[in-house]
Amino acid sequence: MKTTNEEKMQEILKQRGIAMHEVENFDKKDVPPPHDSFTKIMDIYWDVKISIDMEDPYWYNRVWWENDGDVLIVRRAKAMAAALSHGTPTILPHEKLVMQKTKNFRGAFPYPWVTASFFNKVAENLMAQVDAPAECEADMVSQVGAGGGNVCQNYGNVISIAKKFGCRKEDIPILVKISKNWDGISVEELSYKYAKMMPDYDLFQKVMDSVICMLDSYTIPQGREIINYYLPLEYGFDGLIKICDEKIAETMGEAGTDGVYGMDHGFYYVAMKEICKGMSKWCENYANRAAYLATIETDPKQKAEYLEIVKVMNNIAHKRPANFREALQLTLCCHFGVVNEDPMSGMSIGRIGQVLQPYFEKDMREGVTTEDEVLELLELYRIKITALEIFASAGVTGGVLSGNTFNNLSIGGLNKDGSSAVTPLEYLIVEAGMRAKTPEPTLSVLYDEKLQEDFVMKCALCTKLGFGYPAWMSNQCGMNFMLRNYSDEGMDLVEARAWCLGGCLESSPGSFQPLHYDGKVTWIPGGAGPTASTGVHFIALPKVLELTLTNGYDHRMKRQILPAHNKKLKTYEDVLEQFKTYMRAIGIAVNKANNIQMDIWRKYNMPVVHSLLKANCFEVGLDIGKGGSLYTATINYETTGQVNLVNSLASLKKNVFDDKKYSLEEMTDAMIHNFGYKTAWETQVFSLDTKVATAETDKYAKIYADCVNAPKYGNDDDYADSIYVDFQDYFPKMVHELTSFYGKPLYLCQISVSTHGPQGMITIASPDGRLAGLTFADATVSAAAGTDKEGVYALMNSATKWDHSINQNSQLNLKLSPNAVKGYQGTKNLLELIRSYMRRGGFHVQFNVVDSDTLRKAQKEPTQYRDLMVRVAGFTQYWCEIGKSIQDEVIYRTEYENC
Amino acid sequence: MEQRKHVECKNYIHIDVDKGMCALTKQFVPMDGEGSLACPKFVPMPSCGNCKNFKNPDNYGIGTCHGLAKVDWAYSTCGAQGCEGYHEGK
Numbered sequence: 001m002k003t004t005n006e007e008k009m010q011e012i013l014k015q016r017g018i019a020m021h022e023v024e025n026f027d028k029k030d031v032p033p034p035h036d037s038f039t040k041i042m043d044i045y046w047d048v049k050i051s052i053d054m055e056d057p058y059w060y061n062r063v064w065w066e067n068d069g070d071v072l073i074v075r076r077a078k079a080m081a082a083a084l085s086h087g088t089p090t091i092l093p094h095e096k097l098v099m100q101k102t103k104n105f106r107g108a109f110p111y112p113w114v115t116a117s118f119f120n121k122v123a124e125n126l127m128a129q130v131d132a133p134a135e136c137e138a139d140m141v142s143q144v145g146a147g148g149g150n151v152c153q154n155y156g157n158v159i160s161i162a163k164k165f166g167c168r169k170e171d172i173p174i175l176v177k178i179s180k181n182w183d184g185i186s187v188e189e190l191s192y193k194y195a196k197m198m199p200d201y202d203l204f205q206k207v208m209d210s211v212i213c214m215l216d217s218y219t220i221p222q223g224r225e226i227i228n229y230y231l232p233l234e235y236g237f238d239g240l241i242k243i244c245d246e247k248i249a250e251t252m253g254e255a256g257t258d259g260v261y262g263m264d265h266g267f268y269y270v271a272m273k274e275i276c277k278g279m280s281k282w283c284e285n286y287a288n289r290a291a292y293l294a295t296i297e298t299d300p301k302q303k304a305e306y307l308e309i310v311k312v313m314n315n316i317a318h319k320r321p322a323n324f325r326e327a328l329q330l331t332l333c334c335h336f337g338v339v340n341e342d343p344m345s346g347m348s349i350g351r352i353g354q355v356l357q358p359y360f361e362k363d364m365r366e367g368v369t370t371e372d373e374v375l376e377l378l379e380l381y382r383i384k385i386t387a388l389e390i391f392a393s394a395g396v397t398g399g400v401l402s403g404n405t406f407n408n409l410s411i412g413g414l415n416k417d418g419s420s421a422v423t424p425l426e427y428l429i430v431e432a433g434m435r436a437k438t439p440e441p442t443l444s445v446l447y448d449e450k451l452q453e454d455f456v457m458k459c460a461l462c463t464k465l466g467f468g469y470p471a472w473m474s475n476q477c478g479m480n481f482m483l484r485n486y487s488d489e490g491m492d493l494v495e496a497r498a499w500c501l502g503g504c505l506e507s508s509p510g511s512f513q514p515l516h517y518d519g520k521v522t523w524i525p526g527g528a529g530p531t532a533s534t535g536v537h538f539i540a541l542p543k544v545l546e547l548t549l550t551n552g553y554d555h556r557m558k559r560q561i562l563p564a565h566n567k568k569l570k571t572y573e574d575v576l577e578q579f580k581t582y583m584r585a586i587g588i589a590v591n592k593a594n595n596i597q598m599d600i601w602r603k604y605n606m607p608v609v610h611s612l613l614k615a616n617c618f619e620v621g622l623d624i625g626k627g628g629s630l631y632t633a634t635i636n637y638e639t640t641g642q643v644n645l646v647n648s649l650a651s652l653k654k655n656v657f658d659d660k661k662y663s664l665e666e667m668t669d670a671m672i673h674n675f676g677y678k679t680a681w682e683t684q685v686f687s688l689d690t691k692v693a694t695a696e697t698d699k700y701a702k703i704y705a706d707c708v709n710a711p712k713y714g715n716d717d718d719y720a721d722s723i724y725v726d727f728q729d730y731f732p733k734m735v736h737e738l739t740s741f742y743g744k745p746l747y748l749c750q751i752s753v754s755t756h757g758p759q760g761m762i763t764i765a766s767p768d769g770r771l772a773g774l775t776f777a778d779a780t781v782s783a784a785a786g787t788d789k790e791g792v793y794a795l796m797n798s799a800t801k802w803d804h805s806i807n808q809n810s811q812l813n814l815k816l817s818p819n820a821v822k823g824y825q826g827t828k829n830l831l832e833l834i835r836s837y838m839r840r841g842g843f844h845v846q847f848n849v850v851d852s853d854t855l856r857k858a859q860k861e862p863t864q865y866r867d868l869m870v871r872v873a874g875f876t877q878y879w880c881e882i883g884k885s886i887q888d889e890v891i892y893r894t895e896y897e898n899c
Numbered sequence: 900m901e902q903r904k905h906v907e908c909k910n911y912i913h914i915d916v917d918k919g920m921c922a923l924t925k926q927f928v929p930m931d932g933e934g935s936l937a938c939p940k941f942v943p944m945p946s947c948g949n950c951k952n953f954k955n956p957d958n959y960g961i962g963t964c965h966g967l968a969k970v971d972w973a974y975s976t977c978g979a980q981g982c983e984g985y986h987e988g989k
Contacts, residue, residue, distance in 0.1 A: 044914065044920070047914075047918075047927075048914060048915050049915040049916055049917065050915075051915040051916040052916075053916075054974075054977075055977055055978055058973075058974065058977055062971050062973075065971075066968075066969050066971065085981050086978075086981040086982055087978070087981065088913065088978030088980055088981075089980065089981070090912055090913045091912070092912060092920070093912075093920075093922070093925055103913040103978065104913050104914065104915050104916070105913075105914050105915060106915065107915075149915075151916070156917065156931055156932070157917075157930070157931050158916045158917055166915065166916035166917070167916065168916050168930075168976075170959070170960060170976060171976075173959035173960075173961060173974075174959075174961070174974050177961065177972070281981065282981075285980060285981045288980070289980065292909070293922055296910060296922060296923060297922070298923075
């Protein structure tokens with residue numbers, strides 16, 4: 001019997017052209033296919049190898065050294081402009097949106113000026129045809145998926161680098177020659193030179209060697225932030241060059257009252273002029289290439305496409321965009337320009353559906369375009385973003401990123417005036433995500449109670465398809481974090497509404513800026529802070545607990561890693577206090593070392609393309625490194641393995657200190673002997689899907705059972721949950737005591753990305769019953785697989801016992817059986833689940849809608865499942881390009897049969 | 900005279916480290932081995948290697964560029980479509 005609410009829903013959907021029965025029986029097969037152009041280009045994508053080449057590094061290096069002695073920001077800008085404007089432009093048939101990072105489809109390139117030692121060591125070995133050693137411990141424990149576009153082994157004239165990238169043999173001598181120029185003076189090496197002057201450098205080095213900390217900041221110094229497209233949209237490149245000329249005349253030689261940075265303004269605008277000229281020429285190169293292709297093309301339709309590209313690229317090379325297609329293309333130009341200037345991950349697109357809505361609206365009103373044409377462009381846009389690669393070590397690309405580059409597209413949220421920010425264009429963005437199945441851009445709904453019902457229903461339908469997007473974030477929680485963290489820098493409630501996700505889940509500040517287009521002003525949101533990362537990168541909390549119990553000795557590495565504390569830990573509080581002592585010392589050492597890295601980076605390798613775009617830099621005439629952006633308190637402290645830590649502390653408290661069943665020494669002994677089972681390093685299975693007994697299993701059977709059965713987080717059981725609540729009280733305060741290179745306090749970021757794989761691999765068995773080498777529980781508030789026995793609402797109760805807006809984020813991954821979300825009722829239940837969680841204070845939830853059997857089959861026969869995508873932790877990725885340790889963890893995640 | 904390859908042709912569209920696509924036929928063409936030699940419709944792609952300002956390449960293809968304001972090293976397979984100093988001459 002229909003209720004009033006159902007009748008209302010039917011009416012809303014009817015207005016959107018969606019019949020009720022379509023919703024009730026909605027299934028994957030009901031999603032219209034993507035456009036032909038998308039399919040044809042993806043047919044190429046499936047066969048593409050991830051490739052590096054040396055054109056950009058060559059030009060950067062050449063022009064950098066040709067300008068030796070010049071003011072650094074100008075020198076950097078000239079080098080960057082040269083790299084952008086000299087690369088070979090590639091246009092594929094059927095493309096309508098053009099531009100790529102490099103000449104190759106899934107192309108990337110190394111940055112020897114950031115990291116030279118790796119290339120100087122590895123590249124010479126490659127030249128001598130010797131297998132390259134792993135660059136560090138993190139690389140040895142990081143797994144890159146062996147399928148898809150990854151080049152895992154040498155073949156023919158192609159050399160595999162970092163287990164993922166193919167490089168032509170003839171490019172190796174170029175790489176070696178360029179890298180030698182940077183020997184000893186890359187950001188990496190200069191940073192380490194000065195970090196060695198820290199009294200706790202030895203501790204820092206050991207923490208890095210043991211992978212307690214996953215990576216250095218210089219490896220990906222930008223990203224996990226939101227880009228800003230406003231200035232080129234508002235002024236065009238010629239307009240910006242004109243402003244630069246005016247500003248140079250105004251500021252050159254004038255310090256004003258600023259005796260520290262006053263003189264830098266003039267140089268900044270000189271640099272920005274170089275960047276604008278370089279970006280403009282880059283666009284013209286594409287226009288010229290399209291013009292040539294048009295001359296040789298015999299198919300009239302394709303010829304017309306090439307000529308349209310000529311027109312678009314020639315226009316945006318100089319002027320403000322005149323329509324939606326030009327505006328979208330210009331944003332791509334800016335995005336590629338920024339992601340080319342550093343090894344970078346997580347340069348999020350932001351709320352582009354709101355940024356480009358004015359262009360869409362005008363074109364639709366004037367009959368310049370149709371929804372179908374816009375949908376096609378959005379589908380093709382997805383390929384462009386998915387093809388973005390980052391060249392970094394295996395530890396970074398595999399161990400942290402699982403090959404993803406996290407260009408997150410946020411939808412929803414609120415406007416400047418507090419109304420729902422959902423636009424008609426955003427419905428098409430979701431539709432494109434449903435039809436054009438690619439991992440990127442991932443979609444993130446900034447869920448607010450004000451969002452239109454049919455919009456959130458559409459988003460829920462998309463989530464149900466099982467591609468892993470959209471993920472859902474609480475807009476109010478995000479805004480509250482913004483106000484907590486940035487009010488000291490002047491952020492108010494209105495500006496807080498401009499926030500969205502950087503990277504996969506790094507809440508980042510934004511700002512509303514006035515776009516003058518179509519005879520009106522639209523306040524569009526864009527990024528307003530630098531990287532919301534690059535402080536401390538992923539401390540493996542269970543590993544630090546392990547070392548607390550083993551007096552700082554790492555039994556896996558057979559080395560003393562942390563200073564021996566030599567304390568008898570007689571009570572639970574003693575254990576906790578020593579854990580905190582170790583964490584404090586690690587945080588101080590790693591933070592200082594990363595501050596040095598980021599300071600060297602901003603002095604010698606300052607962002608230039610990005611400093612043109614980021615809100616406020618152009619207005620004040622200062623680059624991002626010098627604090628030109630609106631907000632600078634963005635640097636975070638990342639952790640992994642939280643839930644294993646909490647469960648381990650609960651087990652210690654229960655088994656050792658409350659029930660007194662075992663001594664701490666007996667517990668530690670059992671951990672060191674892996675409770676009598678084979679380790680994951682031996683079995684090569686990284687979840688509890690497989691346990692292989694040994695002769696010692698019986699000896700530890702009882703203690704193992706007691707550890708497994710100890711109270712676990714995620715069951716609405718205060719015994720375990722209170723430990724997590726306590727952690728969420730003391731740990732953010734500890735993090736806040738650290739200050740960044742901007743002189744601002746750090747804050748806690750609680751996402752795992754893929755670090756729970758390699759950092760689980762370096763951790764022996766833990767008191768929660770986790771065996772040695774097993775991947776940690778993913779995310780922050782996801783239960784350890786198989787331990788949440790009281791259903792999903794109990795998990796959500798556990799997860800919301802503290803205020804999520806204290807920290808940058810919390811992360812909850814749920815795996816639902818497809819049956820759990822079947823039909824119209826399934827969609828409603830899914831939405832109700834999300835709403836319930838957010839109303840209780842939860843910040844984030846994302847879903848896999850896939851059954852574990854399918855994943856097991858796909859693991860055995862990856863080529864049969866080439867386009868299978870899963871949600872890992874904040875991102876969607878092709879299954880075959882994910883490393884096994886993460887695959888095992890995703891398979892083993894608790895699967896909910898209903899919601 | 901050395902036989903030219905698809906990868907050296909202006910009609911070549913780069914795909915990845917072992918193949919490209921011919922803009923005329925829309926077919927994949929390999930960079931190496933069988934099928935990699937250019938067809939009669941070959942048009943040289945602007946590159947350092949076929950620029951008259953590029954001199955004395957060594958066995959790695961690294962030579963000297965005299966085409967821009969400052970003389971510097973360059974390498975023969977570097978694309979020159981965007982280079983202001985490029986003059987086809989080889």
